[in-house]
Amino acid sequence: MAITIKDIAKKAGVSPSTVSRTINNHYSISEETKAKIRAVMDELGYVYDKSHLQTHTIGVVFPRSMVDVYENPFYLEIVRGISYLCNKEHYTLNLITGADFREIKTSIEIANCEGYIFLYADINEALTHYMVEHEIPYIVIGKPAMQSVTSLSVDTDNVQAGYEAVKYLISKGHKKIGYIGAEKHAQYALDRRIGYTQAITEAGYPLRDNYIHTLSSSYTYSPDDILSLLRSENCPTAFVVCDDIYAVIMTRLIDEVGKRVPDDISLISFNNSIFARLANPPLTTIDVNPNQLGMEAVVQIVKHIETPTMFATRTIVPFTIRKRQSVKSV
Structure with a gap:
């Protein structure tokens, strides 16, 4: 029976891709490992035979609702970062889409990548089980639904980000501060609301339920509750x-009630998008x-593809406040 790259990998205690990269004398593999x-x-x-070496690939799995991807440049910026470093690491990209577990599973089986990056964290439990059962390396961008030693993720500290957003407004003299979340109750929005709550409570300001609302970019959405709040005497x-x-939608709603940003109401938002x-x-x-x-x-x-025995990590990327004209001191 012919010896394969997988046989070499098993004997050496490394991944098949590490063997493949050693054959190619890739710079990412240490001389000791080589x-x-x-x-x-x-x-x-x-x-x-180098002509038969496997191609190094990473799959990028998009959210189930592609509408979110098309509307929000946040995802495109993530993919731009992924693409840049994949090119540098000599990995090719496969884009994976699907409306449910069956479609995504099928796409993953066809793509047969060495690892996968999920652009969302709320992965279907059946899909998580499938990835673990077949020992397929994957990482999520966001907070994993179930924190465990097997969860590999990269995220922002959204609780701290929500907290710092409120603290910045407080530093400008604001005491009546509201929060606008996402209608879909995404984890990032919930975490930012937690940070908001912590900062309001710490400052000793009352936590008003009517100051907390959700918005949607859907054309059928009717923001009557927010309009009522904006028209009220006790408006934030x-x-x-x-x-x-x-925040752009909020600017329009504020204009609709005859008020202006930031003269009447200040806004601080997230993502620094276009x-x-x-x-x-x-x-x-x-x-x-x-x-x-x-x-x-x-x-x-890539680290976990090259070294399958590595412990799972949760990496936190720092955030920055970009100060512009939508916040005014009071």
Whole structure:
């Protein structure tokens, strides 16, 4: 029976891709590891043909709702970071889409990549079980639904980001601060709301339920509750808004009730997308560095492809407040 790359990998205690990269004399493999693998190759009498080497691939799995991807440049920035580092690491990309477990599973089986990056964290339990059962390396961008030693992820500290957003508004003299979340109750929006709650409570300000609302970018959405709040005498002087897209919608709603940003109401949002830069006025926003999230996801998944025995890691990418004209001191 012919000796294969998988035989070499098993004998040397490394992944097949590490053997393949050793054959290609890739810079990412240490000289010590290369020497060990070559010794095993000699021992087993392995003769390789470079024309038959496997292609190094990483699959990028998009959210089930592609509408989110098309509407929100956040995902495109992540993919830009992934693409940049994959090119540098000599990995090719396969894009994976699917509306449910069956479609995604089928796409993953067809793609047969060495590892996968999920652009979302709320992975179907059946899919998680499938990936673990078949020992397929994967990483999620976001907070895993179930924290465990097997969860590999890269994320922003969204609780701290929500907290810092409120603290920035407080530093500008605001005491009546509202929060606008996502209608779909995404984990990032819930975490940012937790941070908002912590900062409001710590400052000793009352936590008003009617100051907390959700928005949707859907054309059928009717924001009557928010309009009522904006028209009320006890309207917040500032809002933390969980996404730049929703902050643009909030600007329009504020205009609709005859008020202005930031003269009457200040806004701070998240993601530092093109929407934040082109809004009128330009938005003060928390830059969660999506490009860096994508690059870090590649770094981590490549490490785990090369060394399958590594412990799972949760990497936190720092955020920055981009100060623009949508926040005014009171």
